[in-house]
Amino acid sequence: MKNVDDLIESAAELADRGLSKGEIADELNVSRETASWLVDRSGASNPEREATTTETSGPQDIHVDWSAIGRDSKRMGYVARAMSDLLGGEGDDVDLTIGIEKAGVPLATVVAQKLDTDLGTYAPAKHQWEEGDIDELGGSFSRNFSEIRDRQCYVVDDTVTSGTTMKETIDAIREEGGRPVACVVIVDKQGLEEIDDVPVYSLIDVVGVGRE
Numbered sequence: 001m002k003n004v005d006d007l008i009e010s011a012a013e014l015a016d017r018g019l020s021k022g023e024i025a026d027e028l029n030v031s032r033e034t035a036s037w038l039v040d041r042s043g044a045s046n047p048e049r050e051a052t053t054t055e056t057s058g059p060q061d062i063h064v065d066w067s068a069i070g071r072d073s074k075r076m077g078y079v080a081r082a083m084s085d086l087l088g089g090e091g092d093d094v095d096l097t098i099g100i101e102k103a104g105v106p107l108a109t110v111v112a113q114k115l116d117t118d119l120g121t122y123a124p125a126k127h128q129w130e131e132g133d134i135d136e137l138g139g140s141f142s143r144n145f146s147e148i149r150d151r152q153c154y155v156v157d158d159t160v161t162s163g164t165t166m167k168e169t170i171d172a173i174r175e176e177g178g179r180p181v182a183c184v185v186i187v188d189k190q191g192l193e194e195i196d197d198v199p200v201y202s203l204i205d206v207v208g209v210g211r212e
Contacts, residue, residue, distance in 0.1 A: 012042035022126030080110030104157035118146040148176035
């Protein structure tokens with residue numbers, strides 16, 4: 001994707017497929033606020049409204065397109081192995097890797113294999129989010145994968161945008177009786193070193209530079 005118009009078109013297509021704004025945010029690697037703005041600009045949320053890109057300047061955000069990695073299993077494997085290397089020194093007792101759905105799961109699968117841990121998955125609340133307070137919604141762990149209780153865990157996702165989803169996952173692991181040891185992502189838009197006392201590692205940190 002080259003510009004905002006491309007993102008608006010993609011947001012419209014995803015909305016037409018029935019994805020929530022939270023899922024659109026996940027697919028486009030942008031914040032929920034940016035996803036909402038893109039859908040609104042596309043007119044997908046109101047068919048009677050003419051789409052425009054000039055009504056507002058839009059939120060401040062950075063779009064990350066890592067599809068060149070995601071569409072090739074070999075490249076995905078290389079990147080996930082690099083993520084595994086970042087986690088390698090965090091503890092010998094970690095026996096579970098949690099992938100945050102959707103994009104974090106294939107990465108977590110390779111990380112789990114490389115670090116010889118079991119695999120779990122977490123679907124965050126944002127996948128249900130359209131408008132309003134996301135705190136009223138809840139995420140969930142899949143029962144088709146490993147349980148969390150009394151286990152030390154790594155957390156894997158593709159991108160940290162605001163840190164909200166990662167914090168939600170950390171809280172959910174603790175509520176299930178697990179202990180999150182470290183998190184790893186491909187890209188961190190916030191440059192976070194830790195979330196709730198859990199270290200965050202990234203292959204790429206994005207730092208915004210602006211003028212007053």
